[in-house]
Amino acid sequence: MRQLHRKDLWSWSVFDQARNLDFNSLAWIRADGNVLVDPLPISDHDLRHLEELGGAAWIVVTNSDHTRAAAELSLRFGAKLAGPAGERGQLPFACARWLSEGDELVPGLAAIELHGSKTPGELALVLEDTTLITGDLVRGQALGKLNLLPDAKLADRAAALASVRRLAALGQVEAVLVGDGWPIAHGGHALLRALVAELD
C-alpha cells in the first residue's frame, strides 16, 4: 500500500481506464482495530501488507456504488461492515452499523450525510477534524484540485452544491482523501472553498 500524509493512513488503488483516474481505498491503522473505507480488490502484496498491519475490524462503504471488495474482505478479516443509513436496502450485504449525520463509527471518525449525489445517502467521513474522506461527490480528476461529480450523474445539483458548501465550511480540514482521483495532503479547506466558488 502507499503511505498517505499520516503514518497511520495507507491507500491502494485501481486505475480506471474510462475516467483516467485512480479509484482509491483507505486503511486507517489503529490500536483498537483498523478501519477500511471503500476497499477495492487488493493485490496479494497489499493484502499481506494489510495483514501485517493488523487486518481490519471495520469496513465502511460510503455509498452503494462503492461496495467493491467490501464483502470479501469482511469475510477474510472478520471485519464488521458499516454503510450509509440512507441506502439501507441498496447494499448487497447487511451492515452492523448504518451511519447517519454525525454518527461516529469509532472515536475520531464521524459521518456526514451528503445529498443530491448519484446515490441517496452518500457519506463523507471526517477523521479527527483534519482529514476529509469522500466517496463520489467530491473527487480529484487533476492533481492538486478538487472537482464535482459530473452534473449528469447528480440526482439534485442544488442539493449537491449545498452539501459541498457544508464540507467547505469545515475550517480545520487539511487533507482530502478522495475515493476517485488524486488525494490532497495540504490546504484542503482552501481547495474546497475554491471548488464552491467555481460551482456557484
Add this chain to the structure above:
Amino acid sequence: MRQLHRKDLWSWSVFDQARNLDFNSLAWIRADGNVLVDPLPISDHDLRHLEELGGAAWIVVTNSDHTRAAAELSLRFGAKLAGPAGERGQLPFACARWLSEGDELVPGLAAIELHGSKTPGELALVLEDTTLITGDLVRGQALGKLNLLPDAKLADRAAALASVRRLAALGQVEAVLVGDGWPIAHGGHALLRALVAELD
C-alpha cells in the same frame, strides 16, 4: 494516463512492491512535439491515450537507472532520446542529446545536474520555472512531503545535500513531480526548504 496539475501534463505509474510507492512517468504535451520523462512500460490503454495526444518527439532519461521503456517507446514513436551528459557510456542506447547543467532540451525545459546521488550525472528538470521534475534523489514516499534517497544509496551525502539545497533555492517552484512516490501540486518550494531543514 492521469492528469497532473496542468492540462498539458499527464503521468502513468507502476506500483513498486519493494518500496510501497509508485514509479512515475511523465508526458508533456506540446504543439512542437511531446516530451516523455523516464517512461515506464505502458498499458495498451495509456499507449492509445498517448498516441491520441500525439505520441512523443523526445524522451528524456534522468539517470541510467531510469531507462525503463525509453528505448522501446523511442522506436515506437520515432522519438529522439536525451540523457545525462555525466552518464554517457552508462546508458544502453545512444542519445541524440546529452544534457548538462543549464541545457534546454526544448524551450521551457531546462536541465539541472545533481551530484552525489546513486548515479553520477542524475538530472532534475525545470519546466517553465514552476514545475520541478526529479528522478531519484528527491522523492515522495508519503503524501504531501518530500524525502531524500536513503543514505545507503547516495554516492556522496554532502554533495547530494548541496544539490538539494540548489533545488530548494528555486523560488518559483510550485509543483514537484517526483520519479518515485507522490507528486506535489502546490507549495513545492516550501516543501523543498522543509526537506533541506530536516536533513541539515
